[in-house]
Amino acid sequence: MTTRIGVVTFPGSLDDVDARRAIRLAGAEPVALWHRDKNLNQVDAVVLPGGFSYGDYLRCGAIARFSPVMETIVDQARAGLPVLGICNGFQVLCESHLLPGALTRNDHLHFVCRDQRLRVENADTAWTSDYAEGQEITVPLKNGEGGYVADERTLDELEATGRVVFRYLDVNPNGSRRDIAGICNEAGNVVGLMPHPEHAVETLTGPTTDGLGFFTSVLKKLVAS
Amino acid sequence: MSLDTVKHASDTPDVEQPWAELGLKRDEYDRIREILGRRPTGAELAMYSVMWSEHCSYKSSKVHLKQFGEKAPASDAMLVGIGENAGVVDVGQGYAVTFKVESHNHPSYIEPYQGAATGIGGIVRDILAMGARPVAVMDPLRFGAADHPDTRRVLPGVVAGIGGYGNCLGLPNIGGEVVFDPCYQGNPLVNALCVGVMRHEDIHLAKASGTGNKVILYGARTGGDGIGGVSVLASETFDETGPAKRPAVQVGDPFQEKLLIECTLEVFKEDLVVGIQDLGGAGLSCATSELASAGSGGMRVELDTVPLRDSTLSPEEILMSESQERMCAIVEPGKVDRFLEICEKWDVIATVIGEVTDGDRLEIYWHGEQIVDVPPRTVAHEGPVYNRPYARPEWQDALQADDANALPRPKDGDELREQVLRLVGSPNQASKAWITDQYDRYVLGNTVLAQPEDSGMIRIDEETGLGVAVATDGNGRYAKLDPYTGAQLALAESYRNVAATGAKPLAVTDCLNFGSPEDPGAMWQFAEACRGLADACRTLGTPVTGGNVSLYNQTGDTAIHPTPVVGVLGVIDDVARRTPMAFAEEGQLVYLLGDTREELGGSAWSQVIHDHLGGMPPKVDLERERLLAEILISASRDGMIDAAHDLSDGGLVQALTESCLKGGKGARLVVPDGLDPFVFLFSESAGRAIVSVPRSEELRFTDMCGARGLPAARIGVVDGDAIEVQGQFSVSLAELREAHEATIPALLA
Numbered sequence: 025m026t027t028r029i030g031v032v033t034f035p036g037s038l039d040d041v042d043a044r045r046a047i048r049l050a051g052a053e054p055v056a057l058w059h060r061d062k063n064l065n066q067v068d069a070v071v072l073p074g075g076f077s078y079g080d081y082l083r084c085g086a087i088a089r090f091s092p093v094m095e096t097i098v099d100q101a102r103a104g105l106p107v108l109g110i111c112n113g114f115q116v117l118c119e120s121h122l123l124p125g126a127l128t129r130n131d132h133l134h135f136v137c138r139d140q141r142l143r144v145e146n147a148d149t150a151w152t153s154d155y156a157e158g159q160e161i162t163v164p165l166k167n168g169e170g171g172y173v174a175d176e177r178t179l180d181e182l183e184a185t186g187r188v189v190f191r192y193l194d195v196n197p198n199g200s201r202r203d204i205a206g207i208c209n210e211a212g213n214v215v216g217l218m219p220h221p222e223h224a225v226e227t228l229t230g231p232t233t234d235g236l237g238f239f240t241s242v243l244k245k246l247v248a249s
Numbered sequence: 250m251s252l253d254t255v256k257h258a259s260d261t262p263d264v265e266q267p268w269a270e271l272g273l274k275r276d277e278y279d280r281i282r283e284i285l286g287r288r289p290t291g292a293e294l295a296m297y298s299v300m301w302s303e304h305c306s307y308k309s310s311k312v313h314l315k316q317f318g319e320k321a322p323a324s325d326a327m328l329v330g331i332g333e334n335a336g337v338v339d340v341g342q343g344y345a346v347t348f349k350v351e352s353h354n355h356p357s358y359i360e361p362y363q364g365a366a367t368g369i370g371g372i373v374r375d376i377l378a379m380g381a382r383p384v385a386v387m388d389p390l391r392f393g394a395a396d397h398p399d400t401r402r403v404l405p406g407v408v409a410g411i412g413g414y415g416n417c418l419g420l421p422n423i424g425g426e427v428v429f430d431p432c433y434q435g436n437p438l439v440n441a442l443c444v445g446v447m448r449h450e451d452i453h454l455a456k457a458s459g460t461g462n463k464v465i466l467y468g469a470r471t472g473g474d475g476i477g478g479v480s481v482l483a484s485e486t487f488d489e490t491g492p493a494k495r496p497a498v499q500v501g502d503p504f505q506e507k508l509l510i511e512c513t514l515e516v517f518k519e520d521l522v523v524g525i526q527d528l529g530g531a532g533l534s535c536a537t538s539e540l541a542s543a544g545s546g547g548m549r550v551e552l553d554t555v556p557l558r559d560s561t562l563s564p565e566e567i568l569m570s571e572s573q574e575r576m577c578a579i580v581e582p583g584k585v586d587r588f589l590e591i592c593e594k595w596d597v598i599a600t601v602i603g604e605v606t607d608g609d610r611l612e613i614y615w616h617g618e619q620i621v622d623v624p625p626r627t628v629a630h631e632g633p634v635y636n637r638p639y640a641r642p643e644w645q646d647a648l649q650a651d652d653a654n655a656l657p658r659p660k661d662g663d664e665l666r667e668q669v670l671r672l673v674g675s676p677n678q679a680s681k682a683w684i685t686d687q688y689d690r691y692v693l694g695n696t697v698l699a700q701p702e703d704s705g706m707i708r709i710d711e712e713t714g715l716g717v718a719v720a721t722d723g724n725g726r727y728a729k730l731d732p733y734t735g736a737q738l739a740l741a742e743s744y745r746n747v748a749a750t751g752a753k754p755l756a757v758t759d760c761l762n763f764g765s766p767e768d769p770g771a772m773w774q775f776a777e778a779c780r781g782l783a784d785a786c787r788t789l790g791t792p793v794t795g796g797n798v799s800l801y802n803q804t805g806d807t808a809i810h811p812t813p814v815v816g817v818l819g820v821i822d823d824v825a826r827r828t829p830m831a832f833a834e835e836g837q838l839v840y841l842l843g844d845t846r847e848e849l850g851g852s853a854w855s856q857v858i859h860d861h862l863g864g865m866p867p868k869v870d871l872e873r874e875r876l877l878a879e880i881l882i883s884a885s886r887d888g889m890i891d892a893a894h895d896l897s898d899g900g901l902v903q904a905l906t907e908s909c910l911k912g913g914k915g916a917r918l919v920v921p922d923g924l925d926p927f928v929f930l931f932s933e934s935a936g937r938a939i940v941s942v943p944r945s946e947e948l949r950f951t952d953m954c955g956a957r958g959l960p961a962a963r964i965g966v967v968d969g970d971a972i973e974v975q976g977q978f979s980v981s982l983a984e985l986r987e988a989h990e991a992t993i994p995a996l997l998a
Contacts, residue, residue: 035511035595036504038419042694045711074692076417079504132998135412135687164691168416223691228825229708230691 336794361406423705764808
């Protein structure tokens with residue numbers, strides 16, 4: 025049986041097509057999910073893609089949190105459904121309290137698009153098991169509000185429990201606290217990050233194919249279980 | 250104030266009307282009265298004033314633009330030509346591509362962020378209205394001197410506006426230009442290009458046909474923004490003492506536009522529309538009159554059904570409003586429900602505001618009373634046409650006699666080295682990454698090449714690898730020295746840039762940015778540039794498919810350099826065969842293709858080192874450009890070269906620096922026999938490129954160039970971590986990188 029991975033389309037989602045392509049290239053079946061639909065169509069995992077969910081004129085992801093599809097996703101994520109939030113998806117996960125902290129305006133106040141080097145700090149999550157701990161990867165980063173913030177106690181706790189999944193190398197592109205690029209929940213099934221692995225799946229269009237590992241990781245986990 | 254109905258207008262012929270305030274001339278107003286056989290109502294006057302503006306009617310430029318059609322080369326690739334929202338080109342495999350460049354210069358000067366943002370929004374809707382999914386944008390930009398306070402005011406807003414709008418739409422920004430010159434102080438050029446892709450059968454046109462079909466306005470509510478944008482802003486010279494014109498600038502909502510795109514593509518997919526038009530300049534006046542004019546019948550519109558953001562707007566204001574993110578569709582009655590359902594799915598407001606009639610009039614009603622009754626063609630297509638006087642400026646001879654080839658040159662290797670560093674670190678030649686890194690180039694996952702590559706390249710079919718490449722170029726300095734040649738050089742460079750990436754050039758779009766048409770000198774520049782471009786398009790076999798004219802680019806008496814910006818679209822059968830610009834493989838051979846002459850007129854060197862503009866621009870040899878393009882395309886297809894970079898402003902040393910820095914490898918060069926090292930490095934002769942050839946391919950490549958008669962000189966090898974010109978100087982990549990990359994952030998960050 026093929027593994028089905030859902031990709032949510034909010035009206036302002038932009039990288040949903042790319043996320044579906046990445047899932048296909050990794051060998052799974054991408055399933056389009058619509059923001060107004062509570063039904064997840066029995067998918068085995070969900071990707072919340074990049075974009076501007078409902079325009080994000082308020083706080084990024086603040087309205088998406090209340091969408092019908094997110095009601096189901098929050099429930100099922102708490103029950104163990106693998107969920108990956110990329111960029112805007114990460115913002116939605118934080119707003120939904122599936123992940124702690126928040127994303128704020130880049131410290132230099134500009135949108136930034138660059139090929140970003142990252143270190144994989146935790147290779148035990150649902151979405152990173154195909155990497156080695158300490159592995160360095162390069163994937164595109166593109167955001168205007170990607171500065172990760174949380175209070176000191178939360179940051180300490182994330183570090184102590186191995187929940188910092190990715191850290192920026194070379195340059196901290198947005199003023200994220202402790203160079204944090206991505207984190208996960210306690211169970212490791214929910215991962216959020218600002219950089220875009222779905223844009224690094226083909227040598228023709230991406231700087232590397234380093235991003236494929238996210239999708240092969242979850243695929244292997246799902247096939248094994 | 251009572252409503253100015255058609256009946257009221259007939260009864261009160263002597264009422265004073267504000268035609269001058271609306272930008273009309275006395276004889277234009279008289280002609281409107283003659284067409285209607287009475288004075289126009291307020292609403293009619295509003296419609297004519299915006300539609301007969303320079304921006305919408307092309308009244309000063311039309312007589313010259315005709316050449317693009319008359320001289321157009323026969324091309325099998327053209328599916329839709331000039332006159333529609335955008336031209337459409339066949340790229341094979343059942344795909345068609347539409348592309349167009351437009352200006353948003355005046356709004357961007359007044360309100361940089363919104364001006365630039367809505368420039369993107371407008372061109373994207375033009376492409377969408379043809380039936381295509383927009384797939385990429387590009388921005389040719391011109392600003393005043395990089396260190397001038399006005400540039401600091403305008404540039405950050407423009408860049409943020411382009412990013413803020415384009416990034417939210419999910420369209421990769423794959424190229425463009427950023428040029429600084431004092432002539433653009435107080436009059437920046439903000440041009441925007443969009444590319445869209447569709448299947449042949451999906452082409453849509455802007456016409457209202459079929460009596461009884463419904464007129465549906467959908468998208469954003471209509472507000473009080475952008476009223477008179479085309480007539481007040483884009484068709485007049487700025488006067489520094491005048492009142493602020495900010496209310497004439499529109500305000501953009503990219504999220505609404507994103508919804509509009511998805512919603513429109515879905516109604517196309519279900520074949521629900523007969524005709525479609527976007528609302529841009531001149532808003533509803535333009536959409537209703539153009540749809541009715543191009544269709545078979547008339548149109549009746551109930552204006553009071555238009556959803557408003559501000560309920561106090563008058564009918565005149567509603568007709569003139571340039572509120573963004575609106576479209577107008579003609580839909581058969583039986584398909585209206587499904588159309589509205591799709592709009593509802595995307596949370597897009599849609600309203601039936603009228604219907605196609607069997608008459609030949611455009612009639613508009615306000616709460617049951619008739620306020621417009623006009624023949625639509627007289628509004629949309631039969632506006633005034635002016636044959637403006639033009640004359641070669643008297644200073645032109647002196648300018649051309651001021652020969653740049655006579656300027657003092659570097660005396661030895663050390664001076665050459667010093668000038669190379671100054672050149673590649675000058676604002677125009679420096680890396681623009683600080684700007685372009687504010688744009689998303691990855692979204693949609695089909696970007697194969699993006700800035701700073703010679704052209705942007707987009708994959709359009711994942712199975713076959715079919716793709717398109719687009720480049721834009723324009724050099725106002727060349728065009729100032731000789732507008733005929735300058736326009737041809739803009740085309741030649743853009744054409745060469747497309748070929749350098751391995752794509753075959755097919756078609757052209759142009760944005761002609763000039764001064765006031767009421768100045769005979771500026772009008773001469775315009776006429777010469779049109780003639781030059783039309784002649785060159787014919788020779789190169791690349792027809793102009795559409796574009797835009799922006800006149801009145803001057804503040805006070807000072808006009809900008811004549812700046813024809815030319816975009817070229819090319820097709821590549823398999824994007825995997827593209828040629829990038831980076832010299833990345835040590836040991837590969839560097840070849841210089843084409844002839845290098847002593848040509849420094851208008852050059853970057855003359856500007857950076859001597860702050861000089863004079864002499865003649867480089868010569869144009871279009872047959873040579875065509876040959877060079879054929880060689881570059883063949884070499885790409887057959888794997889004979891690994892990298893290519895076109896030579897243009899800054900000459901060889903600029904191109905080499907960019908290719909070396911991109912690949913992270915140096916190069917050792919030998920000056921070819923008979924060439925002066927300075928001319929070798931800095932001349933801007935056209936029709937040239939540098940390529941990097943694997944040693945295993947050298948013989949095959951040089952044989953091909955020899956057989957076809959293209960001069961190809963082996964000038965060196967990719968090697969080390971410096972650029973070394975034998976017997977002259979050596980400069981490390983680190984030093985070049987510092988000079989090239991630090992300039993723009995230091996000025997603007």
